[in-house]
Amino acid sequence: xxxxxxxxxxxxxxxxxxxxxxxxxxxxxxxxxxxxxxxxxxxxxxxxxxxxxxxxxxxxxxxxxxxxxxxxxxxxxxxxxxxxxxxxxxxxxxxxxxxxxxxxxxxxxxxxxxxxxxxxxxxxxxxxxxxxxxxxxxxxxxxxxxxxxxxxxxxxxxxxxxxxxxxxxxxxxxxxxxxxxxxxxxxxxxxxxxxxxxxxxxxxxxxxxxxxxxxxxxxxxxxxxxxxxxxxxxxxxxxxxxxxxxxxxxxxxxxxxxxxx
Amino acid sequence: xxxxxxxxxxxxxxxxxxxxxxxxxxxxxxxxxxxxxxxxxxxxxxxxxxxxxxxxxxxxxxxxxxxxxxxxxxxxxxxxxxxxxxxxxxxxxxxxxxxxxxxxxxxxxxxxxxxxxxxxxxxxxxxxxxxxxxxxxxxxxxxxxxxxxxxxxxxxxxxxxxxxxxxxxxxxxxxxxxxxxxxxxxxxxxxxxxxxxxxxxxxxxxxxxxxxxxx
Numbered sequence: 015x016x017x018x019x020x021x022x023x024x025x026x027x028x029x030x031x032x033x034x035x036x037x038x039x040x041x042x043x044x045x046x047x048x049x050x051x052x053x054x055x056x057x058x059x060x061x062x063x064x065x066x067x068x069x070x071x072x073x074x075x076x077x078x079x080x081x082x083x084x085x086x087x088x089x090x091x092x093x094x095x096x097x098x099x100x101x102x103x104x105x106x107x108x109x110x111x112x113x114x115x116x117x118x119x120x121x122x123x124x125x126x127x128x129x130x131x132x133x134x135x136x137x138x139x140x141x142x143x144x145x146x147x148x149x150x151x152x153x154x155x156x157x158x159x160x161x162x163x164x165x166x167x168x169x170x171x172x173x174x175x176x177x178x179x180x181x182x183x184x185x186x187x188x189x190x191x192x193x194x195x196x197x198x199x200x201x202x203x204x205x206x207x208x209x210x211x212x213x214x215x216x217x218x219x220x221x222x223x224x225x226x227x228x229x230x231x232x233x234x235x236x237x238x239x240x241x242x243x244x245x246x247x248x249x250x251x252x253x254x255x256x257x258x259x260x261x262x263x264x265x266x267x268x269x270x271x272x273x274x275x
Numbered sequence: 276x277x278x279x280x281x282x283x284x285x286x287x288x289x290x291x292x293x294x295x296x297x298x299x300x301x302x303x304x305x306x307x308x309x310x311x312x313x314x315x316x317x318x319x320x321x322x323x324x325x326x327x328x329x330x331x332x333x334x335x336x337x338x339x340x341x342x343x344x345x346x347x348x349x350x351x352x353x354x355x356x357x358x359x360x361x362x363x364x365x366x367x368x369x370x371x372x373x374x375x376x377x378x379x380x381x382x383x384x385x386x387x388x389x390x391x392x393x394x395x396x397x398x399x400x401x402x403x404x405x406x407x408x409x410x411x412x413x414x415x416x417x418x419x420x421x422x423x424x425x426x427x428x429x430x431x432x433x434x435x436x437x438x439x440x441x442x443x444x445x446x447x448x449x450x451x452x453x454x455x456x457x458x459x460x461x462x463x464x465x466x467x468x469x470x471x472x473x474x475x476x477x478x479x480x481x482x483x484x485x486x487x488x489x490x
Contacts, residue, residue: 064397065396065397066393066396066397095399096396096397096399097397097398097399098399100397101397102397104390104393104394106388106390108388108390108391108393108394109394110391110394110409111413111488111489111490112412112413112416112488112490121398121408122395122398122399122400125400125401125404125408126399164487164488165488165490166488166489166490180398181397181398183398184398184399
């Protein structure tokens with residue numbers, strides 16, 4: 015059973031049809047790279063997957079559970095615990111500046127625990143558990159020494175790693191990235207990509223919107239090329255990036271190549 | 276010397292009224308301002324429009340006139356004369372300052388990048404958790420300087436309450452000038468300066484305290 019299934023997802027902003035029916039499936043542990051020129055609908059697709067935008071039509075199924083669909087009354091059904099299914103790492107990190115690294119990681123889990131009825135009796139052990147989980151994740155992302163630093167004291171690469179660690183705290187079934195290295199200086203992208211690669215090694219299912227074609231080639235199991243609101247081409251990195259069929263993607267890749275020179 | 280001490284004592288009694296009005300206004304106008312700010316940001320158009328009109332009226336007309344309205348209108352229109360002058364002044368000040376605060380809060384709230392609440396949302400936080408745990412603290416940091424301005428203005432504005440005969444410090448001083456002793460009138464300035472000096476130091480400390488992070 016696929017961990018993620020998207021069926022006929024459509025989204026318009028006014029007259030502007032941004033997604034015109036997107037279908038995709040992802041197996042557990044697979045990494046999907048989403049490429050395409052800006053304005054093609056990549057980011058909107060990701061935002062719909064994370065319920066930051068509400069799609070107009072279609073279904074999102076996670077682990078066989080229909081989490082997003084249009085009800086019989088025509089109203090969209092959005093899960094109120096979307097964070098359990100999907101995590102999102104933003105291009106601009108969006109860390110909470112007033113909190114330390116540790117508090118950035120533990121804030122959401124602590125608030126979630128507080129909503130549980132048995133929180134009061136087990137407060138101490140719950141918080142200890144959340145904090146030890148945070149320490150583990152910080153160690154895995156190489157940020158142990160930074161646990162009491164504030165985001166403004168960190169480099170862009172470190173901030174993005176904290177953002178990844180924060181998303182991992184919620185143990186989402188699928189972790190999404192919206193151009194995770196686009197806001198970084200070139201010399202800082204490596205450390206972030208390394209963390210993402212290590213997540214793949216630990217069998218995490220991920221959807222990555224990226225402009226790093228080499229990275230997509232090396233890490234992704236599947237690549238989709240999104241243009242004009244549809245998936246123009248999909249397949250293995252080899253198929254899509256090395257032997258593209260459609261003219262649009264050929265053009266897109268050739269423009270990228272020129273930029274590299 | 277005796278006269279000086281006597282005048283100082285009387286003016287202090289007057290200034291105590293200013294202080295009462297100042298602290299009570301802050302106490303009620305800050306939460307009311309926050310509520311009005313939330314209405315001003317409401318997506319429900321009629322509610323937003325209603326409060327925009329209220330803010331326009333309150334900010335667009337003189338505070339002195341508003342004091343008269345609160346003091347006289349209940350008696351004229353509803354046959355319920357305002358007996359408590361201090362209360363009338365307090366109501367006028369709270370409404371007036373709440374509207375100014377609301378605009379400052381609104382500006383602070385919309386200045387926080389959308390990404391902050393989106394980050395909270397994808398982490399599964401509720402709307403109120405996002406507001407209180409993520410947005411509000413960042414808003415507080417950003418609004419300390421403009422709020423400091425308003426708070427200092429409020430200290431001075433409290434002396435307007437004398438127009439409905441609240442016996443604040445300048446009103447106390449005019450009792451002397453009426454019998455030819457002018458200097459107490461100028462002396463009242465010292466009370467305002469001293470208190471505002473203290474406030475300026477406190478506001479600076481608060482700003483320093485919030486300076487541990489950027490953003």
